[in-house]
Amino acid sequence: MQNISIIELRGRIDNSTSAEIEAKINAALDTTPKGLILDMAAVDFVSSLGLRVMLSTAKRCRKQNTKIALQAVIPQVAEVFQLSGLAAFFPMHPNREAATAAVA
Amino acid sequence: MSDLAHLKNYISELHERYRNNHDGTLATYIPELGKANPDHFGITMVTADGQEFSVGDVQQEFTIQSICKPLAFLMALERYGREETLRHVGIEPSGEAFNSIQLDRSNRPFNPMVNAGAIAVASLIKGDSPESGVNDFVKRLSLAAGRELRVDSSVCASESATGNRNRSIAYLLRNFEVVDDQVDHSLHQYFSQCSVLVNTRDLAMIGATLANIGENPLTHEEVFDMRYVKDALSVMLTCGMYDYAGEWAYRVGVPAKSGVAGGILAVVNRQLSIAVYSPRLDARGNSVRGIKVCTDLAEEYGLHAFDFMNFGSNFIKAL
Numbered sequence: 001m002q003n004i005s006i007i008e009l010r011g012r013i014d015n016s017t018s019a020e021i022e023a024k025i026n027a028a029l030d031t032t033p034k035g036l037i038l039d040m041a042a043v044d045f046v047s048s049l050g051l052r053v054m055l056s057t058a059k060r061c062r063k064q065n066t067k068i069a070l071q072a073v074i075p076q077v078a079e080v081f082q083l084s085g086l087a088a089f090f091p092m093h094p095n096r097e098a099a100t101a102a103v104a
Numbered sequence: 105m106s107d108l109a110h111l112k113n114y115i116s117e118l119h120e121r122y123r124n125n126h127d128g129t130l131a132t133y134i135p136e137l138g139k140a141n142p143d144h145f146g147i148t149m150v151t152a153d154g155q156e157f158s159v160g161d162v163q164q165e166f167t168i169q170s171i172c173k174p175l176a177f178l179m180a181l182e183r184y185g186r187e188e189t190l191r192h193v194g195i196e197p198s199g200e201a202f203n204s205i206q207l208d209r210s211n212r213p214f215n216p217m218v219n220a221g222a223i224a225v226a227s228l229i230k231g232d233s234p235e236s237g238v239n240d241f242v243k244r245l246s247l248a249a250g251r252e253l254r255v256d257s258s259v260c261a262s263e264s265a266t267g268n269r270n271r272s273i274a275y276l277l278r279n280f281e282v283v284d285d286q287v288d289h290s291l292h293q294y295f296s297q298c299s300v301l302v303n304t305r306d307l308a309m310i311g312a313t314l315a316n317i318g319e320n321p322l323t324h325e326e327v328f329d330m331r332y333v334k335d336a337l338s339v340m341l342t343c344g345m346y347d348y349a350g351e352w353a354y355r356v357g358v359p360a361k362s363g364v365a366g367g368i369l370a371v372v373n374r375q376l377s378i379a380v381y382s383p384r385l386d387a388r389g390n391s392v393r394g395i396k397v398c399t400d401l402a403e404e405y406g407l408h409a410f411d412f413m414n415f416g417s418n419f420i421k422a423l
Contacts, residue, residue: 012110015404045110048406048413055412084413 004035004103006096010042013050022053029057032064035103037096041072046080058089067103069093112157114404115147118397119159128384128392131364136262140166140366140383147397148304150312151376154321158305165301166381167259169363170202170217172245172297173225174336174344175310177216179244180228181332192228192282193221197343197350202389205273211280217343217361220273226297227283227290234289238296248313248327249306250320260299267295302367304379311369311377337371341409348388348395356398357408368394372407 005028013021028036036057046054061068070092073081081087093099123145132138146162180189191212198214200206208214213221231237238255246253263270274291277283283290302310313320314337318328328336340359345352352360360370366383368391378401382393406413415421 014114015400047110047404048411049404051406052412085415086412 003033004037004100005029005031005033006037006039008039008042012045012047013043013053014045014047015049018050018053021050022057025053025057026060029060029064029066033066035067035069035100036061037069037071037099037103039071039096040074040077043077044074046077051080051084051086055086055089069099069102071096071099108151108155108157111149111405114401115149115157116159118400119145119147121400122382122393122396123160125393125396126384128386130366130383131385131389134259134262134266134364136256136259137167137365137383142384144366144381144383145393146304146379146381148308148379149376150305150308150321152312152315152321152374154312156305156308161381162304164381165256165303166365166367166383167256167298167363168245168300168302168307168367169298169365170222170346171302171307171361171363171367171369172241172300173217173222174340174361175245175248176222176225176229176241176297177339178328178332178336179241180216180225181335182329184228186335189225189228193224195339195342199347199350202346203269203273205269205276207276207280207282212282213277215343216339217346217349219270220277222297223270223274223290223294224277224282226294227277227286230286230289230293234292237289237293241293241297242300244327245300245302245310247323247325248310248320249302250309250323251306253300253302253306255296255299256301257299260295263295263298264291267291270294298363304367304381307367307369307379307381308377311371311379314371315373315375315377317374337373340371345390346388348386348390352395356395356402357410358398358402360398362390362394364389366391366394368398370398375407 073092144161144164146160148158150156193216194212215221216225274287318330318333337359344361358370362368368380370378380394380397382391
C-alpha cells in the first residue's frame, strides 16, 4: 500500500481534459493509497462536467478510505466548489505541507 | 459567473466543432424556407444581466417559426389569465409531430407548442383587426429583442398559400368552439407570428428577457408579465422540441423551442439564454447543429435542471 499519491493538474478541468484526468486519478486510486493530493495550483478553470469528475473521485476516495486533499486552489476555482454546495467533499489546503499533514 | 471568458471560448469551440457537420436537410414544406443557405451557422448567448457572446452568422435573419409559440402563449395568459387560456389549449405533451391533427379528451389542442394549440392561442391574441393583432405581437417581440422586428411578407404568403393543413386544423378547432368564427383572421395572426424575422442576437435577447423574469436586461423594459414567464418556460421544457421533447428534457434539461427555419432558443432560468441558427433539420424538424451545441453546453456548464450543480430552489436554503 502506497502512502500518498500526488497528482498535479494543469489548465482546465472540462470536456476537453476530464477523461484523461479521470483515468490518471483512477490509476492512482487503484493502488489504494492512504492519501490523494490533487495539486490544483495550475488549474484555472473547472466546468460543471469537470466538477462531476472531481466529485466521483471524492466519492471513490471515501469508499476506499483514501483521504483526499486539494492543494493550492486558486480563488476563482475555490468559488466553484463553494457555490456547488459540495465543498465538504473537497478539503482545501494552501500548500503541500498542509495537504500532506491532512492526509497522512 | 466571475470569468465569462470561458463561456465565450467554449461557444467558439463548439462553433468550430460542428461547423463541418452537414447532416440534415432544409425544411421545404414551406417553399420559401427551402431558399435558406444551409451552411449558415450562428450561436449567441446572452446572460440575464445582458452580456452577449456571439460567434458565426449571428446577423443572418431567418423566420422565427414555432419559436413564436411560447411567446404568444405568454401573451394570451397575460390577457386572459390561466383559467380562461387553458380552456382553449392544454399543457400536456402530445408525443406527436408538430402538425398532428389531434385534440385531447376535452376537444382542446394538447398544448400551445403544436400547431393546433398555437392556432388556438393566435385566435386569443389576434386583436380587433388583422393589422392590430400582428402589430401588437411584433411590437412585444421587438421590445424583448431590443430592436424593431418585422414580418417577412413573402414567407408569410408562402405559409398561407401552402397552409391547407393548418387551415383544416383551424376549422376543426372552430367546430369544437375552441376558436371563434374569425378563422381567417386567426390564421393570418398565426402565419404572421411565424414569419417574424429574427437573427440569433434577437432570439437570445428575447430569451434573456425571459431568463430575467420578463425584463429586457439592456433596455430594462418590462416586456412580459413575470407571473407567466414560468408558464412559458414550463411548456418549452415539456413540449418545446416537437416529438423530441421528452428526449430533450432528459438529455439537455432546459426549456427550449425550435423552429423549422433552423432556430433554437434555450433558456436557463435567471441565468442566460442560448440561440442557435443552423437551417439543416433532423427528421423531427429540429436544427441538427442547434441540438448538438445545446447538448454540449448543458453538459459542460451543468445547465440541466436536475444537474447535480443545481439546487432547484435557493429559497429553502434562505430559510
